[in-house]
Amino acid sequence: MWGSGFTAIEVGLDSLPPLLFAAFRFDTAALVFFALVVASGARLRPGSRDDIWLVLTTGVFLIGAHFALLFLGQRHVSSSVAAIVLSFAPIVTPAIALAVLPFHRIRATDVLGLLVGFVGVAAIAVAGGSLGGRFAGIALLFGAAVTFAFGSVLTQRFSRTLPLVSLQAWSMLVGAAILHVGSLAHPSEALSGVDWNGGAIAAIAYLGVVSTVGGFLLYFALLERVGPTNASLVSYATPVIAAVFGAALLGEPITVVMALGFALIAVGFALCQIRPLWQLVRGLWGSRHAPIEGGAVRVRGNEYVLEEPTLERSRVSTGQGYGPSNGRNGTAQPVADD
Structure with a gap:
């Protein structure tokens, strides 16, 4: 849903000004999310100050600023190059977390990963030639990646009480408003200049409903099931x-430099996430229910210790929509990630 979204952006940019195009995308998504809130009966009103700050942070950074830079940048590069540069976001996240989150530590592998990933982005930019439009596009997309990483880290400072679907609805509305303001302020954008052809309408609908509503709902469901490292x-x-x-529908070339740049970015990510990735590999190769010392048990990579000799079988399983019980009466308590 997200990968094909870059192709839809490329199609829509042929007829629509970038900021207005992005605003229409989130207008559509906001309408769908608010309809889902009404249909599900979820609470719509924010219940705490953290809810309000979370809506503003998500709307301003993860949607408004991020997608403004993305749509402006993709005017100058292919959809595949845009997607590759944006994959830099998880690499720069640890460095931003160090500055934003208290008690966050950065390791040597994080620094090395950041440098390797940056070399990958630079390789893609330099392959485009002179300091022309392509370089400007790469710079804008790099800014989009950094903005997304910053917004993602900043959201960790707030605790959500608002249902996820309601949070998304408000965030989409805030983001769309920011994009509309940006479009009005942009000297070369005007609603009167929009070419309302079939491709433009289809691109807005696909991005708003499939890539945004469908993609975001699936991503957050995945995030809750497998955790941030695996989801990233x-x-x-x-x-x-x-x-x-891009190659199949738009005839975009896939070059050796693009593949090399993407490989360097992927290596940079692996360096930044070397510990949780190693835990993931160990979990995949190790036993699913391996007994360990001290009256504890390991279940799919998570280590639990028993409060009493019995283990509540119905609450232990992880990975199938259940989590470890936090109750009493002989239930398991998580003590560490293995």
Whole structure:
């Protein structure tokens, strides 16, 4: 859904000014999300100050600023190049977290990963030739990646009480408003200049409903099921899908330098996430239910210790929509990630 979205952006940019195009995308998504809130009966009104700050942070950074830079940048580069540059976001995240989050530590592998990933982005930019439009596009997309990483880290400072679907609805509305303001302020954008052809309408509908509503709902469901490290691997499937769709539908070339740049960015990510990735590999190769010392048990990579001799079987399983019980009466308590 996200990889093919870059192709839809490329199609829509042929007829629509970038900021207004992005605003229409999130207008559509906001309408769908608010309809889902009404249909599900979820609470719509924010219940705390953190809810309000979370809506503003998501709307301003993850949607408004991020997608403004993305749509402006993709005017100058192919859809596959745009997707590759945006995959830099998980690499720069640790460095931003160090500055924004208290008690966050950065390791040598994080610094090395950041440098390797930056070399990958630079290789793609230099391959485009002179300091012309392509370089400007890469710079804008790099800014989009950094903005997304900053917004993602900043959201960790707030605790959500608002249902996820309501949070998304408000965030889309805030983001769309920011994009509309940006479009009005942009000297070369005007609603009167929009070419309302079939391709433009289809691109708005596909991005708003499929890539945004469908993609965001699936991503957050995945995030809650497998955790942020595993879910962030989506960032490295997206450019591959974007390249395939771009080549098949738009005839965009896939060059050796693009592949090399993407490989360097992927290596940079692996260095930044070397510990959780190693835990993931160990979990995949190790036993699913291996007994360990001290009366504890390991279940799919998570280590639990028993409060009493019995283990509530119905609440232990992880990975099938259940989590470890936090109750009493002989239930398991998580003590560490293995």
